Amino acid sequence: MTKNKYSKKNIRKEIYVIAIFFAAIFVAMIVYLARYVQSGSRDFIYNSYNSRFSVFADDVTRGTIYTSDGHIIAKTTYNEDKKEIRKYPDERLFCHSVGYVDKGMSGLEAEYSFDLLKSHIDLSEQINNTLVGKKSPGDSLYTTFDYDTQKAAYESFGMFEGAVVAIEPDTGKVIAMVSKPDFDPNTIAEYWDDITDDSKKKSVLLNRATAGAYPPGSTFKIVTTVAFLRANNGDDSFEYNCKGKIAIDDYTIHCSGNKSHGNEDLLKAFSNSCNSAYAYIGLNLDKDVFTDTSEKLLFNQDLPTRLYNVKKSSFSIENQSDSVIAQTAIGQGETTVSPLHMCMLVSAIANGGELMKPYLADKIVSEEGDIVSEVKPESYGSILSENEVSLLNKYMEAVVMDGTAEKVDFGDINVFGKTGTAEYTKNKSITHSWFVGYGVDENGDKLAIAVIMEGAGYGSKYAAPLAAKVFNAYFD
DSSP states (O other), X not given: OOOOTTOHHXXXXXXXXXHHHHHHHHHHHHHHHHHIIIIIHHHXXXXXXXXXXXXXXXXXXXXXXXXXXXXXXXXXXXXXXXXXXXXXXXXXXXXXXXXXXXXXXXXXXXXXXXHHTOOOSOHHHHHHHHHTTOOEEOOEEEESOOHHXXXXXXXXXXXXXXXXXXXXXXXXXXXXXXXXXXXXXXXXXXXXXXXXXXXXXXXXXXXXXXXXOBOOGGGGHHHHHHHHHHXXXXXXXXXXXEOSEEEETTEEEEOGGGOOOEEEOHHHHHHTTOHHHHHHHHHHSOXXXXXXXXXXXXXXXXXOOSOSSOOOXXXXXXTOOHHHHHHHHTTOTTXXXXXXXXXXXXXXXXXXXXXXXXXXXXXXXXXXXXXXXXXXXXXXXXXXXXXXXXXXXXXXXXXXXXXXXXXXXXTTSEEEEEEEEEEOSSOTTOEEEEEEEEEEOTTOOEEEEEEEXXXXXXXXXXXXXXXXXXXXXXXX
């Protein structure tokens, strides 16, 4: 007698297998949904084209944005027709970081639009507001900005364009961020065509602090120094006789002003910003060590930060000639970097080698003063050894004490820095002005900074004095 393949036992077994299969699919969907809600949904929810925003705006008045010290930098008010308008009391001061809500959205206005259009006042009050046709007040956003520091950074630029980033090294809080040229978010709709006119080649809407791609000039000697230390197991023994220039193949690299620095160790070569010595170092560095060091210091990497619209820095010496490698070692060649990246690098030096991820938004607060959510400092990890930090501190202090920045008046603040003068056209007399470093006050508080002033000239003459003004505004 042949066994019936459709017996009750077989049917129950097949039902059991099918049930397990669909249960597994259901669990997988739940896991995916949970992960999406936690992370992947952010890009969708915070997208300025999300139609749900218009629904939220019908019921909630967009919340206020503050600096960390309580200064209002964006608020909702009403025009003479009693129509809601977004107002930026300081006009251009925070334009790139805070952004705008006309002609689309940008900056923190876009990234935290969902939060600013949510209300956490008492539920019964929300219901009552809905019944009587009244909007509920949206939650407010407190940023990490210090108002006086931001203002000092902005006003110190004068006629120049470029960017400033200042970060609290032990937390990653962005204390100041300025990009020039700038715009007034109050009138962006009125002047939109002019602002976005490509023929002017100004890129006014570009936040140069996070997305600028500049040759780092001599500030890159920080990276070359670390590569040298790693190639020599932490030993900084070095001797070089500088004669003001060095010839590589058919290319000659000159020290600033063709100055002959004479016999130098590594500290002197760094504090003098000696191009000849560092070109020599670059030529004799193992290429793999040089590349690996640069990438460990975040070149060719996505920067670990909570900021958005951040440009990746670039470094490459693969298949390059000796002359290009020598130029790369002094911050020229094919290397580009953002001010944010350079500020993160010196911030890690100031923090004992540990890099904290930079962020702008500190907390969301309800109209009633309750903290809805709060950002906690987050470490990326250590990118520099204790020995490297110790030596870099000594070298960067020498830059300020008796090196290229010795004539800059930093006041009573202890400053550790590196100047930079970066060529960016065939006309070598036109250069960007750089300063990167950090200041420490008598209480041990620290502020890291990166300054670039486009086409300004020597870093010691323009960027370093601007950094001094920012330090004094912050520590005072």
